[in-house]
Amino acid sequence: MKKTVLLGTVAGLAAGGALAQNSSTLEQVRDRGNLICGVTTGLTGFSAPDANGEWQGFDVDLCRAIAAATLGDPNAADFVTTTGQTRFSALASGEIDVLTRNTTWTYSRDNDLDFEFAGVNYYDGQGFMVPAELGVTSALDLDGATVCIQTGTTTELNLADFFRANNISYEPVPIETNAEAQQQYLAGACDVYTTDASGLAATRATFENADEHVILPEIISKEPLGPAVRHGDPVWGDIVRWTLNALVTAEELGITSANVMDLAAEAGDNPEVNRLLGTEGELPEMLGLESDAFANAIAAVGNYGEIFERNIGESTPIGLARGLNALYTEGGLQYAPPFR
């Protein structure tokens, strides 16, 4: 009896081990029939489930675009919630195919944690939010303040550096998720909440009295947020990178969710549009995708500008201006290499 149990276990483990062999991420996604993206536990505008339980947001749309490009179906995307602390294990272990969760591209995440960042979908920086009634006007006035900070983030390291560099003290309250941070902050258990400025805006937008809270002028870091994949599968990294580039290029070329199907129906007179939408040349095929891959992505979620405006733009409660995230032609940093 003892023996059979043991033998069974060994056989089972061996089988399990054999399954985890090296097939490419694209193959795995195709075999599985869906794409698994790691997202936040909930940050309105970036990734949060709506009233019907459908995931919505800026990062979610990027994930859906990748699903549309690889599987032809934006709804073939599954979402796994991750916290600041669990996201990297989830990605490294293969639990998720791509991490689309306001994750900052840093040197050590790229090289020490062995991930690949496939571009920047939001140029951000770390800010501070305080209740207006505190009368604080600068982060330098925060000496001795209690600060809510999400653990496992770049922001927690920047915070330590900022206070040390300015020789002022603070009391960190370590927190796991944005929801907890919001609850602690609103209860006054911390004076300040600090995270990416976009996250602050998104969090504040959900407050009952948003105007009772101010975001301080100091931006203390660079937080280029982008999708990350495992190092070692360059094709998969390229697929994610060029899907993002396709969305940005689409905005530049005036391709929208409304006109993309017409433009993709037959080759027009702009060769770059043709190459992007697969009516000329074989660009998507070079990545092992269908010729209409990028057309599908744009049709599913719109171009970069549409995604921005719909989820976090000035017409939404979050009300973020394009700023650094405008196209380079409009004075921003969003610039995609040419499709040729």
Added chain:
Amino acid sequence: MTTIDHAGRGEGGFRLSQLLYDRRYRSLTIQAVAMILLVLLVVWLVDNTVTNLSRQGKDIDFGFLGTVAGYDINQTLIPYSSQDTHLRAAAVGILNTLLVAFLGCIAATIVGVLAGVARLSRNWLISGLMAVYVEGFRNVPLLLWIIVIFAVMSEGMPQPRAFRGDDPAASMLLGDSVAITNRGIYIPGVEFAAPLAGSTGWTWALILGAVLAGVLAARVVKKRADARQEATGERPVTWPLRLALILGPAIALLFVFGAGLNKPELAGFNFQGGIHMRNSLIALWFALTLYTGAFIAENVRAGILSVSKGQSEAAFALGLRPGRTMSLIILPQALRVIIPPLISQYLNLTKNSSLALAVGYMDVRSTLGGITINQTGRELEGMLLLGLFYLVTSLTISALLNVYNGSVKLKER
């Protein structure tokens, strides 16, 4: 059995089939096979881990412990800054784990003993209340209690700001020395005007040493008194001397180093000075105490009930007073039933303290096992060290308590 024996030996030697069919060998065979399979399994697991790690381009390397941690920790029992190493951050976490485990074990023992005795009370109300307490805490997950207490503290208590102004909404307790806020409880601390070698830590260590020495000296006095009682039947009064031996030197040292009370005061955003017991510590400590206390209460009750009534009747018949009956007859016998499960409760409490996760208490799970592995990507190494720490701590606790158990258990010839 005999026939097989005869058959086996009759052929004048050992046949391979005996390994399976001869009962004398069969169990050995099974054990050997199981052992080989177990070793293979372990080898396979280790090999699999190493191969998969190297496939991901990772090796097993503990060098990250020597690199700069970069993050701040709110509760530090030893000096620490974000420029210290991950190793030191781990040490800070370890001390925080040990602190809450230590506070928890002491408080849980007190609560448990009181509740266990009270549950045996003849007063219906008291025993009923204790039954409600024990069942309420034993049967609801610990995590819930931790979160409930944390939420009550952070949502229900006043902000430090509320203490400000001419007509403040909240005020300090006990002669302006204790402040209960939604960021934790501030109590007065002891500060030294002239600490030993300029270090408060060393000063406390010296004072603790003096108390321990006093305890040992007091034991000698008690042993002498016992011997005198054996010899002459007369027991000298020793408690004033023993108390003086234990507390005297410590009090003298407090004077020498110029000890004074440091009361918390509102300054800027928060109270400053005194001792800050953060919400996370309080929630974890109270919840661990009440939860484990409920289990200890049951152990205590069982221990007391295990001593038969005849024992106390016999003691009374010999003329022993109730206090002496308790300390000489009942307790020694009850303890030998109480201590072994108590050890398990202490171990449970220590390991359960890793639920600190839920309230952001910076224990070793949160520093080494949380932020450090997240910032360095060394999950495997971090988890191995964490496991090792809990293993060593648990084994130490149980070894110490086993020694104590050995000294109280029934000595039979």
